[in-house]
Amino acid sequence: MMSTFFTLALDGISNSALYFLMAAGLTLIFGLLRVINFAHGGLFVWGAYAATFLYSAMHQFWLSLCAGILIGGLLGWLLERGLLTAVYGDGNQQLLLTMGVLILLSELIEIPFGRDPVLATVPPILHHSWVIDHVTIVAYSLFTIGMGACIFGILVYLLQKTRVGLIIRAGVNNQSLVEARGIPIRRLFTIVFLLGAALAGFAGALAGPYYGSITPSMGMDMQLNAFITVVLGGLGSLSGSLIGSLLIGLTTSFVSYYTPSFAVLANVLLMTLVLLVRPQGLFGEGEIV
Amino acid sequence: MKALLEVENLHTKIGQFSILQGVSLSVCEHTIHVLLGRNGAGKTTTLRTMMGYLRPVPGIIRFEDQELTGIATFRIARYGIGYMPEDHNLFANLTVEENLLLSLPKQDTHVRSQIAKMLDLFPDLRVAWRRPAGTLSGGQRQMLALASVLVSKPRLLLVDEPSKGLSPRFVERIGDALEQLRSETTIVLVEQNFYLAKRIGDYVTVLDEGHTVYSGEMQSFAASDELQKRYLGLQTDKKGGAK
Amino acid sequence: MRPVRLAWLLLSTLFLMGFPFVFGSGGGTSLLEQIFVFGAFAMSYDLLIGYTGIVSFGHAMFFGTGAYAVAIVLSKTGGSTVGLLLGFLIAMTISILLSLVVAFLSLRVRHTYFAMVTLAVGQVFFVLAGSQPLRPLTNANDGISVLTPVWLNSNLAVYYFILIFLAIVTLFLHRFIHSPFGEVLRALRENESRAKALGYRIFHYKTLAFLLSGLIATLAGGMYVVVESFVSTSVYDIGSVSLQVVLMTIVGGVGTLYGGLIGAGIILWLQNELANLAGSYPVFNHAEIAFGVLYVLVVRFLPNGILGTLKGRKGRWRWTSQTFKKSQT
Numbered sequence: 001m002m003s004t005f006f007t008l009a010l011d012g013i014s015n016s017a018l019y020f021l022m023a024a025g026l027t028l029i030f031g032l033l034r035v036i037n038f039a040h041g042g043l044f045v046w047g048a049y050a051a052t053f054l055y056s057a058m059h060q061f062w063l064s065l066c067a068g069i070l071i072g073g074l075l076g077w078l079l080e081r082g083l084l085t086a087v088y089g090d091g092n093q094q095l096l097l098t099m100g101v102l103i104l105l106s107e108l109i110e111i112p113f114g115r116d117p118v119l120a121t122v123p124p125i126l127h128h129s130w131v132i133d134h135v136t137i138v139a140y141s142l143f144t145i146g147m148g149a150c151i152f153g154i155l156v157y158l159l160q161k162t163r164v165g166l167i168i169r170a171g172v173n174n175q176s177l178v179e180a181r182g183i184p185i186r187r188l189f190t191i192v193f194l195l196g197a198a199l200a201g202f203a204g205a206l207a208g209p210y211y212g213s214i215t216p217s218m219g220m221d222m223q224l225n226a227f228i229t230v231v232l233g234g235l236g237s238l239s240g241s242l243i244g245s246l247l248i249g250l251t252t253s254f255v256s257y258y259t260p261s262f263a264v265l266a267n268v269l270l271m272t273l274v275l276l277v278r279p280q281g282l283f284g285e286g287e288i289v
Numbered sequence: 290m291k292a293l294l295e296v297e298n299l300h301t302k303i304g305q306f307s308i309l310q311g312v313s314l315s316v317c318e319h320t321i322h323v324l325l326g327r328n329g330a331g332k333t334t335t336l337r338t339m340m341g342y343l344r345p346v347p348g349i350i351r352f353e354d355q356e357l358t359g360i361a362t363f364r365i366a367r368y369g370i371g372y373m374p375e376d377h378n379l380f381a382n383l384t385v386e387e388n389l390l391l392s393l394p395k396q397d398t399h400v401r402s403q404i405a406k407m408l409d410l411f412p413d414l415r416v417a418w419r420r421p422a423g424t425l426s427g428g429q430r431q432m433l434a435l436a437s438v439l440v441s442k443p444r445l446l447l448v449d450e451p452s453k454g455l456s457p458r459f460v461e462r463i464g465d466a467l468e469q470l471r472s473e474t475t476i477v478l479v480e481q482n483f484y485l486a487k488r489i490g491d492y493v494t495v496l497d498e499g500h501t502v503y504s505g506e507m508q509s510f511a512a513s514d515e516l517q518k519r520y521l522g523l524q525t526d527k528k529g530g531a532k
Numbered sequence: 533m534r535p536v537r538l539a540w541l542l543l544s545t546l547f548l549m550g551f552p553f554v555f556g557s558g559g560g561t562s563l564l565e566q567i568f569v570f571g572a573f574a575m576s577y578d579l580l581i582g583y584t585g586i587v588s589f590g591h592a593m594f595f596g597t598g599a600y601a602v603a604i605v606l607s608k609t610g611g612s613t614v615g616l617l618l619g620f621l622i623a624m625t626i627s628i629l630l631s632l633v634v635a636f637l638s639l640r641v642r643h644t645y646f647a648m649v650t651l652a653v654g655q656v657f658f659v660l661a662g663s664q665p666l667r668p669l670t671n672a673n674d675g676i677s678v679l680t681p682v683w684l685n686s687n688l689a690v691y692y693f694i695l696i697f698l699a700i701v702t703l704f705l706h707r708f709i710h711s712p713f714g715e716v717l718r719a720l721r722e723n724e725s726r727a728k729a730l731g732y733r734i735f736h737y738k739t740l741a742f743l744l745s746g747l748i749a750t751l752a753g754g755m756y757v758v759v760e761s762f763v764s765t766s767v768y769d770i771g772s773v774s775l776q777v778v779l780m781t782i783v784g785g786v787g788t789l790y791g792g793l794i795g796a797g798i799i800l801w802l803q804n805e806l807a808n809l810a811g812s813y814p815v816f817n818h819a820e821i822a823f824g825v826l827y828v829l830v831v832r833f834l835p836n837g838i839l840g841t842l843k844g845r846k847g848r849w850r851w852t853s854q855t856f857k858k859s860q861t
Binding site for chain 1: 340342361362363364366367371372374377378379380381382383387390391392394395437441
Binding site: 030036038083086087091092093095096097099100101103104107108110111220224227228230231235259261262264265267268271272275276279 | 581585587589633637638640643644645647648649651652653655656659660662663664665770771775778782818820821823824825827828831832835
């Protein structure tokens with residue numbers, strides 16, 4: 001019984017790492033740009049396919065992770081420069097437009113790869129698992145958790161210790177004043193959007209081997225869980241994303257063990273509970289870290 | 290004397306409303322130029338237009354020989370124009386230190402000396418050094434707001450009602466600080482507190498319903514009860530601030 | 533009503549009433565039935581996005597619930613008229629409860645939460661409808677085939693039944709939008725803080741708009757079962773229902789009411805044509821990409837849709853927008 005618990009918990013935490021990568025990007029982008037990026041799941045799915053394709057062609061794992069980051073960032077850059085700049089300030093247009101891009105990205109990926117699941121293999125170095133006291137420890141899960149923790153550390157460092165981070169925190173509070181200080185806020189918008197998009201691509205690249213196979217529709221599923229995470233944690237808060245992703249990741253893992261199809265239901269119920277008590281999520285807005 | 294800032298015939302719309310319909314003023318170097326006028330006369334809008342937040346159609350804003358109309362806010366700031374808005378004039382989530390650091394470009398080698406100078410000018414900030422700006426008192430906030438504009442050594446300073454909501458003691462100190470700065474920079478000051486305006490202003494421009502209705506030296510404006518009555522609706526025997 | 537508009541109305545009514553007689557009850561008529569159902573659905577959505585200014589990405593939760601409730605009750609009662617009525621009643625009850633819960637959860641803080649929460653809740657319904665534990669009720673992924681009451685067995689009867697439904701919905705929405713309540717909604721959409729200052733309880737107005745919108749969508753979902761005699765999890769699908777209705781509404785014109793009907797017509801007709809083409813040319817198998825492209829292009833370059841753009845030529849009409857300007861002076 002205990003062993004099942006620990007196995008599931010470990011699984012849940014590695015789920016959380018993926019959710020966190022998604023939620024962190026969403027939250028950073030929302031905090032600064034006031035845009036909820038509904039296309040985030042599309043970037044995730046493209047990252048997953050890019051990495052899987054590259055790995056199956058070249059068998060270079062690190063390179064494939066980089067490919068995911070690159071494709072996510074590139075698409076994010078195109079999206080921000082090409083479409084979003086035109087609709088800053090118009091919330092409904094942003095929602096509709098980014099949602100459209102999600103559909104488009106999920107559909108376009110079907111052309112070369114089809115609708116059926118594509119196999120994604122774990123690289124040999126990470127293809128291990130150990131059973132200690134009936135607790136199954138999967139190397140790739142540990143790796144995923146490690147990556148999530150690394151990114152969290154990097155983001156906190158970036159926001160707290162660097163000048164770009166200082167500007168981002170200032171921009172979250174008061175955009176027009178940042179401009180009055182001689183700082184081009186729009187350039188920062190692009191940087192932050194690109195960063196968030198790259199994180200989504202990275203999450204996709206990690207997710208392929210983690211789930212074992214990838215499909216075009218996994219973008220929407222991931223997106224949903226990421227949304228539940230940020231709503232629960234509080235939009236615009238990085239700590240909120242961390243706590244939210246842990247809650248959602250663990251819930252997903254435990255509920256899936258008993259009835260897989262009820263995981264979404266459980267997550268939405270969890271979100272409902274939090275929203276009933278705190279409509280703004282666990283961590284309020286205003287403080288990004 | 291050649292004017293540092295020249296504003297001619299500014300017209301600015303916000304939405305469908307024409308807020309400015311012909312604002313002109315000319316500001317000489319090392320002077321304090323006060324903008325007066327009733328609420329809604331267009332003082333804040335004039336400053337915001339100068340900072341490039343709003344685009345005048347038509348209108349000319351010239352800073353030294355540089356035309357500022359249609360230029361992005363951050364570039365205007367980089368020409369050496371500092372702006373302290375009336376509200377939301379600091380970053381509440383950043384510490385006092387971070388508020389000041391944000392105003393200084395990364396490559397500025399005089400960061401330390403500049404910040405030390407601000408702390409001499411506003412000693413109150415020293416105690417609150419690591420506290421978030423949002424937790425400061427009203428007077429401290431205004432000092433920090435002013436300091437974080439001054440720290441980058443602007444050549445022109447646009448200040449919107451620094452005395453608003455402050456106790457007389459703090460109004461005095463803000464006034465002292467601004468007066469000291471005259472030798473280093475040039476100031477355009479929007480001020481409802483006529484007493485303060487009279488004390489530190491060299492020149493005055495009065496706005497009414499989006500027009501410049503009076504421009505001249507503060508000395509003669511302050512001396513003439515008739516002018517004050519005509520343009521500001523001030524009672525002749527009253528000293529303090531009026532609407 | 534101006535004579536031109538009256539003439540249009542009469543003409544289109546006559547056309548729609550006579551259509552099955554002229555063209556028979558073949559493909560064209562069944563396409564029209566679908567357009568009526570989705571047209572009513574899209575108009576209900578316009579009440580939300582166009583007249584209240586809030587975006588939902590989960591309107592399928594109502595459409596699908598209407599469809600499933602009617603289908604389940606009909607199949608349990610062997611296709612009786614009482615079963616049909618009961619099904620609609622149960623559907624409406626669930627719909628009201630659902631909209632109250634969702635509104636309470638997500639309309640209190642900010643609009644943007646609403647879009648995310650509706651998306652998530654919509655997906656829950658999709659998953660539940662297809663889940664094994666609920667098989668006794670929903671028949672899981674296999675869907676439910678239903679018998680409709682005897683008087684609805686002919687194609688003509690179904691056609692006119694749906695047409696009457698559409699007419700009632702249109703009339704109701706038209707009256708509603710021009711009622712004092714509708715005026716308040718519009719004031720709210722144009723300037724929320726001003727409406728708040730005037731003392732309107734914004735949350736209540738929005739909730740009621742959402743509730744009505746959901747009710748009509750639920751009815752449309754029930755009508756879908758009457759037309760198709762079949763329901764599956766696809767009625768809860770995000771892509772083919774929730775986002776489809778967004779596309780229909782914005783193509784037709786947000787905030788124009790009849791735009792939804794026009795949009796439904798265009799999209800369903802296009803879909804039909806593309807499906808036919810895909811039958812003969814495999815190239816068109818990925819035709820749904822066209823809808824994705826269309827969606828992005830319309831939102832970006834024709835935000836007022838067809839009807840809105842036409843209207844905009846005549847009078848000034850502005851697309852609703854909610855701005856997120858934080859700490860602006």
